Amino acid sequence: MKTLKSALLATALALPLAGPALAETPPGLLVVAQNIDDIVAIDPAQAYEFTSGELVTNLYDRLVQYDAEDPTVLAPGLATEWQADAEAKTITFTLRDDAVFHSGNPVRAEDVTGSLARVIKLDKTPAFILAQLGWTPENVDEMVTAEGNTVTIRYEGEFSPAFVLNVLAARPASIVDMATVMENEVDGDMGNAWLNENAAGSGPFSLQMYRPAELVRLQANPDYFKGAPKIEGLILQHVAEAATQQLLLEQGDVDMARNLTPDQIASLSAEGIKVETFPQAAVHFLSFNQKTESLTPPAVWEAARYLVDYTGMTDSIVDGQMEIHQAFWPKGFPGSYDETPYSYDPEKAKQILDEAGIDTPITVSLDVINAAPFTDMAQSLQASFADAGINFEILPGTGSQVITKYRERSHEAMLLYWGPDFMDPHSNAKAFAYNSDNSDDAYAATTTWRNAWAVPEEMNEMTRAALTESDPEKRLEMYRELQKKTQEDSPIVVMFQASYQVAMDEDVSGYVNGATSDFVFYRLVEKD
Template sequence: MHVQRLSILSLTSLLLSSAALAAAPSDTLVLQQSSDISTLDPAQAYDIPTFSVIENLYEPLVAYQGSDLTRLHPVLATSWKISPDGKTYTFNLRKGVRFHSGNVFGCADAQYTLQRLIVTNNADSGNFFLSNSLLGTESNAADDTSITWAKIAGAVTCNAAGQLVLKLPKSDPALLSKLASQNMSIVDRQWAINLGEWNGTEATWKTWVGKDLTDSALSKQPSGTGAYKLVSRDDHSVLATAFPSYWGGAPKIKNVIVQLVGEEASRLEALKRGDADVVEVGARPVLTQLQGRSDIVILDHLANLSTPVMLMNEDIQNPALLGSGKLDGQGIPANFFSDVNVRQAFSYAFDDTTYIRDITGGAGVKRTMTLPPAFLGYDKTLPTYSFDKAKATAAFKKAFGGQVWDKGFTLTITYRAGSKDGQQTIDLIARAVESLNPKFHVITQAEQWSSLLSDSKAGKTAMLLLSWGADYADPDNVMYTLLASDGYYSPRTHFADAQIDQWLTQARTVTDPQTRAALYRKAGARAHVLAPYLLMPADPNFIVFRSNLQGITPSSFNPMLSGLSGTYWRQLSKK
């Protein structure tokens, strides 16, 4: 059967039927993942599975090329100029570009897109960082009355030459990185308005403030400039086909199907049979099931932009975790982790060698900072904590003037229910700490992830294993998030240091890269001493795919992309 000659809809039916094909057709890319697509409206998108589709249907002004994270390359913007004070950006826009609707791309589309992002900015979208750059606040007009239409309209304009002009209240060296994010993708203004979306005017903007666009008309009928356009979408799959008028040339693969397959075992079997070209796999140990096969490629040791850490909450707002609430061997005070000696002791008590061997399969890599090594400012020369019982003991003996060592404690640590790696990690720490002093007791307790997240946000966890994924490839998004006294994780850690705050705030507006890098290195060095987090070794990324799929290489993989292949669909082909 020559499946490639069937209609697109017939092809979809066959691929999704219980009678699976012997192999995915040569003109079709089949990807299988565990999570569904929440929306196809860029203004509401803020999760990896959703971004994996949006980044191929839409395009931003600028983007990364290949594996390079240090430079932004032109996409819908061909070039740009930044004023000497860093507060005005002027973009020249690409000519001859069409949306999937047939409409011609122009400055009005870019202006509408960015203004719409600011207007509809809500708690479940990632638009807060653009609002912060253009208006000086992460809030929307419903929460911040200083936001006016005049400010929004003045921040994003089109000049007489058809150039896009962005005016910032203060310089932001991370702006270009923010504009490369998938949720900054440019939408088709006229198409959106015709569908009933916001019409882009002052008269109606207030009715759209903070609006949830998950099920927007644009989500159901997207029109981008990407190499692929949507054919259909349901709860189980997304089908896209090559856009014949794509300005960058026709992709080599005609059809792409993204399937939602919840069971990892089913995804692995599909990969082995050739029913899927690329599949999502879980923890590293699963690779043993695929090694040695000539029809499957394992591309390993790829860059990982997540920052895995164990937070230590300095003001635990949960009596259930405190026991007696005192240093009497039966509990801990709420400020147990406010003593730097306690935090350092736990850092020394973490058996990183065993963790790397048993939990990451030997692939884990230690880091010196709460920052991916690929980012500006990472300092590989900074010292790290290593498993050292003597140093852990010495630090515990200093804590709270010797009371921790003399009286002991009972600490409860929660972890994600069902997470084998999480449980092993917590147990590893618990065993090491308890081995130091018979008066030390650590209770490990499983909790549903949704509850852990809400408890953490309310400052109700004592310690929590987490991994922060960068929204944009700039150190500000990681360092400020994790270490600033008003950063995203501050309510979870209650960590605050005036010196680190000063450096991180300064780095947000300094435009010279070398100066910024020096500030982040200083913050990293001080954070090592203060130990607000226990730094976890980072497991490198890996991809598994069929050997006849071409275009997935270390030089093409970019960790800022969300697709399973780590590159754009248009860059792939089959042999």
């Protein structure tokens, strides 16, 4: 019997439901303990936090979207089909006729055009994702137009239609019920204040209750065009302390705990609890600044790939948090290159350095964020690289200190991680395989520029060509080849991909947690 020993959680459960507080979590209701105090905004035009991304995904739809059945496949959303004209730089979408907003209003072409234009005109933080398409407040009404049940998207720039589709699958491209939103406009805010307390979507769940830093309650949408969710509703209960989350889960007061530490995961003792692991989009890397002369020979880059104790770290200090991945685009998304040809081999590394005439020892400062597991990883690298005469002097600092040095190109070696802005391979290709101007005054938010690596023009051209390639499968193969080249010949050594562990009652199934917070899906969840 699951007893609700937490008064706070009992209150959360009792308030939305009729009748007395229940003595166990209801069969049709999923109760999740989670830290949700990161939410600043839930309006899709403004939402930019991890938890708000999860909410937007479950409350709204997009023209095309990655979905719960397979988060690696870009599937029809509010559009049933689309036709791209790469020469004319247009994509025309045909809308489905069975999509309805939670208000009961049908989803219209005017809602699509209004929603996309609204993001650009409000110009909140995530607007830059759509603005890549050449949209401005002045031209967006001409760039996104409707006729009948079709919407035509026009874009500027040399982009593949596949790139444009991935932009349109991003969070700010969520479609809102414009009639409802504009009824709640205040002082020309296009309903922004209202949408940060309410929702106006067509997604698998509707927003029943939202109390910032306290709880979120979602109710299943029985009229969802892909079929009603398998659970009746969902509660995200704010529980900041991971230890409290563990206690609630082990007592049976919640069905899922989302923020347990690796140590807590390892210490779970109650029967009937399982742990599922999900690959995440962030990749962790070691990089060498090319302003440091001793780090410029390609032989140093190649040797470094054999001096990382990949297995040793994943079996110990990053167990459950990371998995071995050696390419810049994360595993689990179209275009990923999942070969891992490098393993710890100090003898091979020494041979590479000797044959290239590299004098050792080499002393290098290594900047690292002063927090677990990064400091532990740095110490592992320090030990394994010393085997080949490369001696790291670890320089721990706060996240802001480390990133500031990186942006200034004042580091020597750097241990850091990188995540895409949206789920298109170009988002990481431009960061790891492109740098057309390596001058100090040509700042670029990329790992290549920050490491002062003048990327060979051949590789720059490959990156540009992949961005514009109109054949989707050929485009993905071009990104795989680009990853293979950077894996073999780059001063940036990708080592791991982050993983995320979620502990839950063994009766829970169907939970989907993709590589980013935008890919958390509850529609297929069941409780036996």
